[in-house]
Amino acid sequence: MSAEKVAVDHPPASDPETGSNSENAPPLDTRKLLMKLDLRILPVLSLAYLFAFLDRVNIGNAAVFGLSKELNLKGTQYNFALCIFFIPYILLEIPSNALLKKIKPHRFLSGCIFMFGLTTVLQGLVTSYGGLLATRFFLGAFETGLFPGAFYLLSMWYRREESQSRFSFFFISTTLASAFGGLLASAIGKMDGVRGMLAWRWIFILEGTMTCVFAIGSYFTIPDFPEDVKWLNEQEREWVITRLRGDVGSSGRETPAVKWKDLKVIFTDYKYILGAVMYLGFIVPAYGFSYFAPTIIKGWNYTPIEAQLRTVPVAMVAWVLAMATAYASDWMKHRYWFIIFCSSITVIGFAVLMTTHGNRAVQYGGLFMSYPGAFSAMPLVVCYFQTNLAGHTRRSIGSAFQISFGNLGGVIATFIFLAKDGPYYVTGYSVCIAFTILTMVTSTFYVIGIRRENKLREAGLAGIVVENEEDEGEIGDMSRKFRYIL
Structure with missing residues (x-):
């Protein structure tokens, strides 16, 4: 067995905060090393998801520039084109996370992006x-691996108490995608007629080309698991692995692949179902905004370009609110009440939109509450569930299941804002309120359940006890020593 293998399997005893070990190596500047991790990991993964979300929802921008008219779409055909994206996206989430461990993350994820x-x-x-349906289907198939794969990869680098702000920074690149997409679409809208093509075609062509160029660079910059990257020295690598060993278990490179029998946990552990439904509740309003906001705003008697531009401030407010709640959540080491707070803002905003007609200023104010509230809460519910899982197998399955099941909300969102319901969209706003309340209810059941489990483990009445401390890793959150973050 090589010296490197021994170092990974049995690292010297070390202080997870200072990095000092039995060999009296000089202590690490942990703050500086965390910043190094942040700069190496967060920007590239956030940009990757920005491009993914931009390519997923830019059809909403294209819709106001003549897509439906030129392709002669009738009735709900546009909605079906949105919906078909989610079929492969949902079905392939769990297999894609299994592939991530077989193919190094930088290869797998950059290939998906391209x-x-x-x-x-x-x-x-x-x-x-037919051509639109085919491209939307394959878009969903190729995008399916990025989000759960990136979330899983992030969880292999950061401890739970420092994860929410990092996860939110990655996740809310979706709001930047909405802002950037609105600005870009308003500019591309002026290319209408260039080379005989309408502006909506240029939105797809130019934004897709940008994604391909980014994908080439991402091959060289997306990180792998801590055991594999070359930009950590041995002392830094030991520090990262040691501080995470008790939190997420054994090395991602060492643990066996997920087997079919492992999937039974989805149906035997109530936390998996609640975690997935919590996410589902926010997917509906989030995709409602992403796909239909330009159309909704245009219905308030704005021009297509004005409608695109007015989505930008809403998205930027969402980014600020999401980051503020994320940092506060990490600082307080608490998730539940922040979810309830953001949910309440979301419900109030949709109630304003549903009941106020003819007053553009008030309606626009409703947008500044509903969608920022939903976008701020989404990373909270994802991080809440996924960082309360430990062990590579449980976290890999949990992350993929939560995202795949939750994205059923995307299917629902594509059919709640129908053209015949404009400009008031009472049905759409009502459904968004209902699903937000669903998240409030399920997150309440979730916090009650994990609080009870924590108390039982404190009393020695629950959790698995093992004699070999190295086995704690794969048992993960089922261990009696594990405590859930509320």
């Missing part, structure tokens, strides 16, 4: 409804 960028370009060249 392929969905290329598919976006092709979406700009379609000439029929």
Whole structure:
């Protein structure tokens, strides 16, 4: 067995905060090393998800520039084109996380990015409804691996108490995608007629090309698991692995692949179902905004370009609120009440939109409450569930299941804002309120359940006890020593 293998399997005893060990190596500057991790990991993964979300929802920008008219879409055909994206996206989430461990993350994720960028370009060249459906289907297939894979990868680098702000920074690149997409679409809208093509085609072609270029660079910059990266020295690598060993278990490189029998945990542990439903509740309003906000605002008698630009401030407010709640959540080491707070803002905002008609200023104010509230709470519920899982197998399955099940909300969102319901969209706003309340209810059941489990473990009445401390890792959150963050 090589010296490197011994160092990974049995690292010297060390202080997880200072990095000092039995060999009297000089202590690490942990603050500086965390900043090094942040700069190496967060920007590239956040940009990757920004491009993914931009390519996923830019069809909403394209819709106000003549997509439906040129492709002669009738009735709910546009909604079906949105919906078909989610079929492969949902079905392939768990297999994609299994592939991530077989193929190094930098190869797998950069390959996904390039392929969905290329598919976006092709979406700009379609000439029929069938062609639009085909490109949307393959877009969902290629995007499916990025989000759960990136979340899983992040969880292999950061401890639970420092994860929410990092996860939110990554997650709310979606709000930046909405802001950037609105600005870019308003500029591309002026290319209408260039080379004989309408502006909506240029939105797909140019944004897809940008994604492909980014994918090439991401191959060299997306990190792998801590055991594999070359930009950590041995002392830094030992520090990262040691401080996470008790939190997430054994090395991602060492643990066996997920087997079919492992999936039974989805149906035997109530936390998996509640975690997935919590996420589902916020997916509906979030995708409602992402796909239909330009159309909703245009219905208030704004021009297409004005409608695109007015989505930008809403998205930026969402970014600020999400980061503020994330940092506060990490500082207080608490999630539940922040979810309830953001949910309440969301419900009030949709109530304003549903009941106020003809007053553009008040309606626009409703947007500044509903969508920032939903976008701020989404990373909270994802991080709440996933950082309360430990062990590679349980966390890998849990992250993929929560995202795949939750994205059923995307299917629902594509059919709640129908053209015939405009400009008031009472049905759409009502459904968004209902699903937000669903998240409030399920998150309440979740916190009651994990609080009870914590008390039982304190009393020695629950949790698995093992004699070999090294086995604690894969048992993960089922261990009696594990405590859930509320």
